[in-house]
Every structure is written in C-alpha cells, then in structure tokens.
Amino acid sequence: xxxxxxxxxxxxxxxxxxxxxxxxxxxxxxxxxxxxxxxxxxxxxxxxxxxxxxxxxxxxxxxxxxxxxxxxxxxxxxxxxxxxxxxxxxxxxxxxxxxxxxxxxxxxxxxxxxxxxxxxxxxxxxxxxxxxxxxxxxxxxxxxxxxxxxxxxxxxxxxxxxxxxxxxxxxxxxxxxxxxxxxxxxxxxxxxxxxxxxxxxxxxxxxxxxxxxxxxxxxxxxxxxxxxxxxxxxxxxxxxxxxxxxxxxxxxxxxxxxxxxxxxxxxxxxxxxxxxxxxxxxxxxxxxxxxxxxxxxxxxxxxxxxxxxxxxxxxxxxxxxxxxxxxxxxxxxxxxxxxxxxxxxxxxxxxxxxx
Amino acid sequence: xxxxxxxxxxxxxxxxxxxxxxxxxxxxxxxxxxxxxxxxxxxxxxxxxxxxxxxxxxxxxxxxxxxxxxxxxxxxxxxxxxxxxxxxxxxxxxxxxxxxxxxxxxxxxxxxxxxxxxxxxxxxxxxxxxxxxxxxxxxxxxxxxxxxxxxxxxxxxxxxxxxxxxxxxxxxxxxxxxxxxxxxxxxxxxxxxxxxxxxxxxxxxxxxxxxxxxxxxxxxxxxxxxxxxxxxxxxxxxxxxxxxxxxxxxxxxxxxxxxxxxxxxxxxxxxxxxxxxxxxxxxxxxxxxxxxxxxxxxxxxxxxxxxxxxxxxxxxxxxxxxxxxxxxxxxxxxxxxxxxxxxxxxxxxxxxxxx
Ligand SMILES: CC(C)[C@H](C(=O)O)[C@@H](O)C(=O)O
Ligand SMILES: CC(C)[C@H](C(=O)O)[C@@H](O)C(=O)O
Numbered sequence: 001x002x003x004x005x006x007x008x009x010x011x012x013x014x015x016x017x018x019x020x021x022x023x024x025x026x027x028x029x030x031x032x033x034x035x036x037x038x039x040x041x042x043x044x045x046x047x048x049x050x051x052x053x054x055x056x057x058x059x060x061x062x063x064x065x066x067x068x069x070x071x072x073x074x075x076x077x078x079x080x081x082x083x084x085x086x087x088x089x090x091x092x093x094x095x096x097x098x099x100x101x102x103x104x105x106x107x108x109x110x111x112x113x114x115x116x117x118x119x120x121x122x123x124x125x126x127x128x129x130x131x132x133x134x135x136x137x138x139x140x141x142x143x144x145x146x147x148x149x150x151x152x153x154x155x156x157x158x159x160x161x162x163x164x165x166x167x168x169x170x171x172x173x174x175x176x177x178x179x180x181x182x183x184x185x186x187x188x189x190x191x192x193x194x195x196x197x198x199x200x201x202x203x204x205x206x207x208x209x210x211x212x213x214x215x216x217x218x219x220x221x222x223x224x225x226x227x228x229x230x231x232x233x234x235x236x237x238x239x240x241x242x243x244x245x246x247x248x249x250x251x252x253x254x255x256x257x258x259x260x261x262x263x264x265x266x267x268x269x270x271x272x273x274x275x276x277x278x279x280x281x282x283x284x285x286x287x288x289x290x291x292x293x294x295x296x297x298x299x300x301x302x303x304x305x306x307x308x309x310x311x312x313x314x315x316x317x318x319x320x321x322x323x324x325x326x327x328x329x330x331x332x333x334x335x336x337x338x339x340x341x342x343x344x345x346x347x348x349x350x351x352x353x354x355x
Numbered sequence: 356x357x358x359x360x361x362x363x364x365x366x367x368x369x370x371x372x373x374x375x376x377x378x379x380x381x382x383x384x385x386x387x388x389x390x391x392x393x394x395x396x397x398x399x400x401x402x403x404x405x406x407x408x409x410x411x412x413x414x415x416x417x418x419x420x421x422x423x424x425x426x427x428x429x430x431x432x433x434x435x436x437x438x439x440x441x442x443x444x445x446x447x448x449x450x451x452x453x454x455x456x457x458x459x460x461x462x463x464x465x466x467x468x469x470x471x472x473x474x475x476x477x478x479x480x481x482x483x484x485x486x487x488x489x490x491x492x493x494x495x496x497x498x499x500x501x502x503x504x505x506x507x508x509x510x511x512x513x514x515x516x517x518x519x520x521x522x523x524x525x526x527x528x529x530x531x532x533x534x535x536x537x538x539x540x541x542x543x544x545x546x547x548x549x550x551x552x553x554x555x556x557x558x559x560x561x562x563x564x565x566x567x568x569x570x571x572x573x574x575x576x577x578x579x580x581x582x583x584x585x586x587x588x589x590x591x592x593x594x595x596x597x598x599x600x601x602x603x604x605x606x607x608x609x610x611x612x613x614x615x616x617x618x619x620x621x622x623x624x625x626x627x628x629x630x631x632x633x634x635x636x637x638x639x640x641x642x643x644x645x646x647x648x649x650x651x652x653x654x655x656x657x658x659x660x661x662x663x664x665x666x667x668x669x670x671x672x673x674x675x676x677x678x679x680x681x682x683x684x685x686x687x688x689x690x691x692x693x694x695x696x697x698x699x700x701x702x703x704x705x706x707x708x709x710x
Binding site: 088090094120121122125141142144147148149154155156157158159160161162163164165190192193194195196198199221222223225226228229230243244246247248249250251253254255 | 443445449475476477480496497499502503504509510511512513514515516517518519520545547548549550551553554576577578580581584585598599601602603605606608609610
C-alpha cells in the first residue's frame with residue numbers, strides 16, 4: 001500500500017524522537033511491503049522563529065494532503081511567561097487541530113509490568129489499570145467566542161460553547177470503543193454548574209439507548225479527579241469536553257509510571273494525527289537522551305487507527321516490549337542498567353523489526 | 356467573648372457531623388469562658404423539600420447576622436441525574452457563597468502520621484506533604500453570564516469572567532499566607548489558552564513586586580494535575596480560579612489518605628464559613644457511623660480564622676490528635692480496632708476538652 005505521512009517534529013526533543021519513529025516506520029514498510037513517503041513541516045516555536053507563524057500554511061498543506069501525521073512536541077520556555085506575547089507556539093497546535101478537524105483525542109492509560117513500580121501510586125491501586133480517554137479537541141473554551149478583555153483591560157472573559165453534534169460525534173466514538181472493551185462508559189462533566197455540561201449529559205443520555213450493551217455512568221469532573229487516583233482500575237472508557245480532558249488526561253498520564261511511553265491519537269474527519277503525550281523537554285533537547293518509545297508507540301497507533309493494519313501495529317508493540325524486557329532503553333527507564341542513546345534505541349528497534 | 360454561630364447541617368451525614376462539632380464548640384466555650392449562641396438554618400436538598408428553595412431567605416438572614424457559619428454537607432442522589440431539574444441543591448450553595456461574599460476557599464492538605472499509610476500514593480511521595488489551596492469561589496464560569504442554550508436547544512454556552520479586583524483580593528490572601536509559611540506561591544492557570552488566565556497571570560506578576568520575600572511560580576493547570584500526584588511536597592501555597600480550584604482541591608483531598616479529616620474555610624468580606632471537604636454520603640446518613648473529625652477540625656479553623664483564637668483552635672486539634680493516637684475513632688479509620696459511633700466520638704472529644 002502507498003502511505004503518505006506528514007512529519008511534524010516540532011520543538012525540543014521532538015525532532016530526536018520523531019527520527020526514531022521514522023526508522024521504525026521505514027522498517028515496518030520494508031518488512032510488510034508498503035511504499036511510505038514522508039514530508040516534513042514546521043510547527044511550534046521553531047515555525048515562529050522561521051516564519052512568524054506557529055502553523056504555517058505550507059505545513060497545513062502537507063498535513064491536509066497526507067494520510068496521517070506524526071507529531072513530536074511543541075513548546076519553548078522563551079514563550080512561556082510572557083502573558084502579552086502576540087504569537088505563541090500553542091496557537092499553532094490549536095489552529096492545526098481545528099483546521100484538520102481533529103475533534104477526538106484518544107489517550108490510553110495502561111501499565112507495563114517492568115515499569116509499574118515507577119508509578120507514584122501503590123502497586124495494588126494501579127497494577128493492571130487499563131482505560132482510555134476520548135477528549136473532545138476542537139470545541140469548548142479553547143475556541144469559543146467572545147473571548148478577550150474589556151476596553152480598559154480590567155476584565156477578561158472566555159466562552160465555552162458546545163453544539164449537540166460536536167458532543168454526538170465524540171460520544172459515539174466512546175460508545176463504540178466501549179463496545180470493543182469492557183463495555184463501561186463514563187461521561188465526565190460538571191452538570192451541577194455548567195450549561196454546556198448539562199447538554200453533554202442530556203445528549204449522552206439520549207445516545208445511550210442506541211448502545212444497550214454499554215453501561216453508562218455520569219460523574220462530575222471533580223469526583224473523577226479524585227477517583228483516578230483512588231481507584232483508576234474502575235474506569236474503562238471516559239468521554240469528556242476539551243478543558244476537562246486536558247486536565248484529566250494529564251493527571252491520568254502519570255499514574256502508570258510510564259509517561260515516557262504513552263502514545264496518543266487525534267482523530268477527525270479525514271486526516272489522523274499521532275503523538276507522544278510527553279512535552280518538548282527543552283532541557284533534554286539535542287542530547288540524544290530522550291525516550292523515543294512513546295513516539296514509536298504512537299506510530300503503532302497510526303498503523304492501527306489510520307491504516308487499519310493491526311499486524312504492523314503489533315510488530316511495533318512487540319519490539320517495544322522486547323526493548324523493555326532486554327533493557328535496551330534510554331536513561332530515564334534504565335534503572336541502573338546500561339542507558340542507551342535515543343538514536344541507539346531507534347536503530348535497535350528498526351533492526352529487530354527487520355531481523 | 357460573645358459569638359453568634361450559624362449552623363447549616365444540610366443533607367446526608369451533615370446533621371450528624373455538625374452535631375459533634377457543636378458539642379466540641381460548646382465545650383471550648385465553657386472552658387475558655389465564651390458566650391456562644393447557635394442558630395440553625397436549612398440548606399440544600401432538605402431546604403428544597405421544606406421550602407422549594409435550596410438557600411431560603413430565612414437561612415441567609417441567619418448567616419448574614421452571624422459571626423461565622425458551620426456548614427455540614429449538601430447533595431442528594433435524587434437530584435443528580437436529572438439534567439433538566441429546575442432547582443438543584445448546589446444552586447443553594449452557589450447562591451450562598453455569592454450572597455455572603457465568600458470569595459476565597461481555603462483548603463489545606465496535610466498528613467496525619469497514623470493515617471498516611473491509607474494514602475493511594477507511596478509513602479515517600481506523600482509523607483509530610485503540607486500545602487494549602489486558595490480557590491477563588493465567587494467568580495469564573497460558576498457565575499458568568501451569558502449562560503444557557505440557543506432557542507432550539509441544540510447549543511449550550513457558559514461564560515468565564517474575571518475582573519482584576521477579584522484576582523487581586525484572592526491573590527493577596529495567597530501571598531500573605533505564603534509569607535507565614537514556606538514563602539512559595541504557585542499561580543495555577545491556563546494562560547496558554549484562556550484570556551481569563553492571562554489576566555490572572557499578569558495580575559499576579561504585578562502584585563509579586565509587593566511581596567519580594569515570596570517566590571512565585573506559574574504553572575498550567577494540566578501540569579499541576581500531574582505534579583500534585585508526582586511531587587505534592589513541592590507545593591506550599593497555590594492560588595487559582597474557581598473551576599480549576601474545584602478540580603484540583605478535590606484531587607488534592609485524596610492524596611493525604613485522610614479525606615475524612617480535611618477541613619476547609621471560605622473567607623470573604625464579613626462572614627466566614629467552615630466546612631468539611633467531604634460530601635453528604637447519603638449511603639451513611641442516619642447510621643451514626645460518619646467520621647465527624649473533618650467537621651470538628653473545621654470548627655478549629657473557625658476559632659482561628661473567624662475569631663483569631665489560636666488557643667481555642669489548638670485545644671480542638673489536640674483532642675483530635677488524641678482521638679487518633681488512642682484509636683477513639685469511627686469505623687472508616689478504625690483499622691481493625693474498635694469502631695466508635697459518630698456520637699460517641701463527639702462526646703469523647705467534648706469530654707476531653709473539658710477534662
Ligand atoms: C499546549 C496546550 C495548548 C495543549 C492543550 O491544552 O490542549 C496541551 O496541554 C495538550 O493537552 O495538548
Ligand atoms: C457542589 C458543587 C457546586 C461544588 C462546586 O463545584 O463548587 C462542590 O464541588 C465544591 O467544591 O464545593
């Protein structure tokens with residue numbers, strides 16, 4: 001099969017981890033006989049530096065013409081503490097999500113036997129945890145209008161908006177995922193306070209009739225923030241709006257003890273995007289020490305979600321598990337054993353796929 | 356001194372735990388020679404049942420005329436899953452906060468040596484944790500207008516609004532608390548996305564100049580949701596807006612392993628309110644098994660924050676520590692030892708204060 005993949009390495013360690021994913025994807029292409037073309041685009045702080053725009057049109061055209069996007073990470077400290085900065089790297093990310101119609105962010109949380117001891121939670125609470133968030137990604141307070149300041153600058157406001165259709169399309173993905181998993185769907189909202197949340201709850205209650213095999217639970221966002229720590233194993237599929245999803249998926253990401261390995265997918269109408277959930281770690285950039293496994297596993301998600309190629313996806317997960325089992329890993333998870341370089345881990349994984 | 360205290364027991368276990376706090380407050384009054392008058396009001400589901408209003412005018416008058424309010428808990432499952440319900444208990448809570456001007460919710464998180472093993476976090480992560488949230492309580496998306504639906508009911512919206520003054524008065528409380536503690540203030544926002552957050556960050560940056568002895572850090576709400584689990588000991592004082600505070604203080608409440616003991620204060624212009632952070636636990640209501648210690652410790656906070664009576668506050672904390680040390684506690688923390696009834700614990704504490 002022919003596959004066009006857009007590469008957006010971004011900032012910080014982004015380029016280094018994307019380079020390893022590319023090695024692995026090429027190896028999979030060679031082994032399974034796929035014709036893979038890569039096209040690279042600028043995004044984030046590096047795009048601002050080069051063009052003044054964190055998501056230049058040229059990058060959008062590359063993405064829009066691709067079958068899937070592999071994304072690294074964005075963000076640079078020089079843009080962080082300046083509330084008056086006119087252009088911020090994150091704006092590129094948000095514009096990209098909206099223009100590509102990536103309305104669903106899929107974030108699995110699961111544990112690796114060899115890493116679960118790194119979890120901040122006690123073993124019995126977290127061992128075997130396996131849930132997935134479907135976060136709405138192109139609505140809510142991230143894009144609602146009006147937003148801004150009054151004339152004197154003494155008052156600021158944001159608007160949270162959701163339409164029924166936006167909720168329906170996200171919720172359906174959650175229901176369908178639940179049907180293939182443990183058949184439990186948790187709708188996370190703040191229906192005791194927010195009008196948007198009441199529309200979420202009402203809409204999900206209506207849809208539930210179409211999925212009689214799925215048990216639906218409704219929980220307030222504050223309660224979920226607690227229970228994710230107390231009893232994370234109680235969850236299967238969670239659906240929620242953009243801002244709650246931002247907070248809760250990040251909270252969820254640290255409980256497994258293997259943040260450096262957690263992949264994610266952003267799905268939409270046509271193009272699909274895959275990225276590690278970790279950030280751009282500017283401190284580690286250029287040192288060839290960053291852990292590439294989350295990006296490599298994001299490439300596995302790409303084969304499965306964008307191309308429906310389960311065997312290819314499994315080939316990647318298998319070599320990742322092998323690298324963990326044999327300790328061929330970067331310093332963050334080397335646990336006293338030999339620490340390999342980012343590029344060495346990428347070479348090793350690609351060789352194992354081919355060998 | 357003469358003290359007028361409004362009692363709002365509320366729903367579920369509220370009346371039972373408030374009754375124990377009253378015993379303890381009376382004992383303190385007797386011991387220290389204070390003239391204490393209690394007046395009781397209805398709030399929450401029980402107020403809806405009795406009057407149709409979750410925060411009746413009569414209750415507001417009692418609170419407004421008091422020096423301090425002791426609050427139990429509100430909420431009843433019969434109001435939970437009905438997104439179209441016209442009157443909800445929570446509306447009473449929100450109206451009360453607004454009408455009494457309770458703009459700052461103070462939520463300490465700390466550990467008790469005898470209970471920290473109950474934390475879902477590993478001991479080394481959480482032992483000795485000691486931070487306090489100042490959550491803005493009368494602004495943001497909780498009260499912003501417009502909010503509601505479009506005519507067809509297919510679209511819903513909420514408005515988040517903050518004025519500079521609202522941010523300043525909350526932030527000052529945080530700065531002042533930090534000065535008396537470890538001198539670290541963390542401003543929690545989402546300044547990379549929200550206009551309100553940028554006003555928060557900008558305002559706090561301006562104020563910081565007046566508190567040169569306080570180190571100020573700015574963190575995104577999603578990052579704090581992670582770090583509260585990873586490195587909770589890194590925090591001292593955190594300030595944030597209403598909705599972020601709702602989510603993060605609940606997340607914080609479970610890490611100590613002693614949720615049933617965590618008190619809180621809501622401060623404002625004149626009246627101050629004190630309440631346990633736990634909910635109304637309808638399942639336990641009327642069984643005389645609920646843990647009254649969070650409410651009793653809220654009464655201790657009342658003596659300190661509302662009446663500036665540190666000795667009285669300490670007298671309460673001391674007997675609570677004694678009850679933990681001697682295992683004179685309710686079943687939730689009895690850990691295999693004898694489980695005492697809610698009312699027995701209250702009697703015991705009051706007797707120890709007097710004895
Ligand atoms: C960088 C920021 C705008 C972004 C978000 O809030 O969506 C990030 O936190 C994420 O979750 O991808
Ligand atoms: C009941 C609800 C409206 C309330 C809130 O969101 O403020 C509660 O969660 C709290 O934190 O006191």
